[in-house]
Amino acid sequence: MEVRKSSVVLLTLLILVSINAGVRAQSSSSSTEVLTLVECIDIALRNNLELRNAALEISKAEERLAARRTRRLPSVHLDIFGAQQLKPIDFTFHQGAFGSFPLIGPVPGKETVISTPLKATAIFVGRVAQPLSDLYRIGLDITRLSLTRDLAQERSRQQQHEIIQSIKQVYFAILQAQGALESARANIKLYRELDRTTEQYVLQQVALKADSLDMKVRLAKTEYEALVLGNQITEQKQKLNRLLGRDVLKDFSVQPISSLDSEPEVEVAAARSRALEHRPELAQAHLKVKLAQWDRRLKKSEFIPDASINFQYFSPRNYNDIVPKNIAQIGISLRWEVFDWGRKKHELNEKDLIIEQLENEVRQAETSVLLEVEQKFRNVQQTRQLLHIAELSQQAAREHVRVLKDRYEVQVALMNQVLQAQTAVEQANSDYQRALSSFWTAKAEFEKATGEDQ
Secondary structure (H helix, E strand, C coil): HHHHHHHHHHHHHHHHHHHHHHHHHHHHHCCCCCEEEEHHHHHHHHHHHHHHHHHHHHHHHHHHHHHHHHHCCCCEEEEEEEEEECCCCCEEEECCCEEEEEECECCCCEEEEEEEEEEEEEEEEEEEEEECCHHHHHHHHHHHHHHHHHHHHHHHHHHHHHHHHHHHHHHHHHHHHHHHHHHHHHHHHHHHHEEEEEEEHHHCCCCCHHHHHHHHHHHHHHHHHHHHHHHHHHHEEEEEEEHHCCCCCCCCCCCCCCCCCCCCCCCCHHHHHHHHHHHHHHHHHHHHHHHHHHHHHHHHHHCCEEEEEEEEEEECCCCCCCCCCCCCEEEEECCCCCCCCHHHHHHHHHHHHHHHHHHHHHHHHHHHHHHHHCCCCCCHHHHHHHHHHHHHHHHHHHHHHHHHHHHHHHCCCCCHHHHHHHHHHHHHHHHHHHHHHHHHHHHHHHHHHHCCCC
């Protein structure tokens, strides 16, 4: 009778441990940092190195755009050429080179040679050029660079979505492993107590040696499962820390989330519309088409002659006095490739073909996005139903343990039956955690498929 009372106590402990395992595990880990999913995403948006590089790429595009805008302003150049004369510069004026006058005769009166001595000289050349026809081409290029910046922004947004998706997947994997580890630790404590009690029963010849060995096998398997789960959690935490952009060895725990969200289910038609409007991949495809169109306009602008207003100032120094000291001029320069043998036409045709290719890619991308939204929507529906089934199975398994425990107390059920029922509870708990993780993963993938910023 005392042995029977001890078994009842242990079975009661088994049920209490199974029900309250999560509470005890949470209180034992209260000293470690607890991160919610929202906090993880917020940390990653601030510290993730890939997102930082994406932001730097946008800044680079902004700098290129600002630099191109300065091309609209006049360009100012100063050239200085310093030299040492190796041979004198001779200026020869023949007799009467400047004319012959009645009173004084020819000027000069005889052949005159003026030489520049061998000394250091310098020539200063200043130029100011204001583009005219290039202003149109520069405007086209500025618009093209603006589209390049927008393309970098959409790439950054796509990378942000992918990082958030990876964080959610790792977060849910940690949650699932933590739940399984909590259950395994609770079972280890219980199996150790049962193992100790069974050994006493064997000494008292109330239980068989095989029962003791079976209990030791159960204990060893559960300890191995706990070890594997602990290693998995450590690896997943390191992976999550890397995504968050912080020390990979920093310890933390994650906060459990509810099984179902309180928001109403999204209609698939509305999800399709949002995806076509917000998906960064589609935005990039449309921007590439626009970029190709502006590239074509830029190529077509090459048919326009290059015209600009130029002012030049020329000043030689340390030459002979006969050399002018200041020469200034202003005018219009024109450059036009009159005949190009059809090169520009072929290059323009190539741009047309590129635009057609990109437009086809846009239609392919839209089809792929719609199919992905449909698939992810169905996955959410399936995992939601699977989670509901797992919840019912979990409740049924717990109720089965309760019934067997009551029957055991009145000597109708055997100890082995109760243990088998407890094994079913453990499997139901594991299935529930897996279904919960699958549901939230499917929901995260669906949110990513719609393209909305999270």
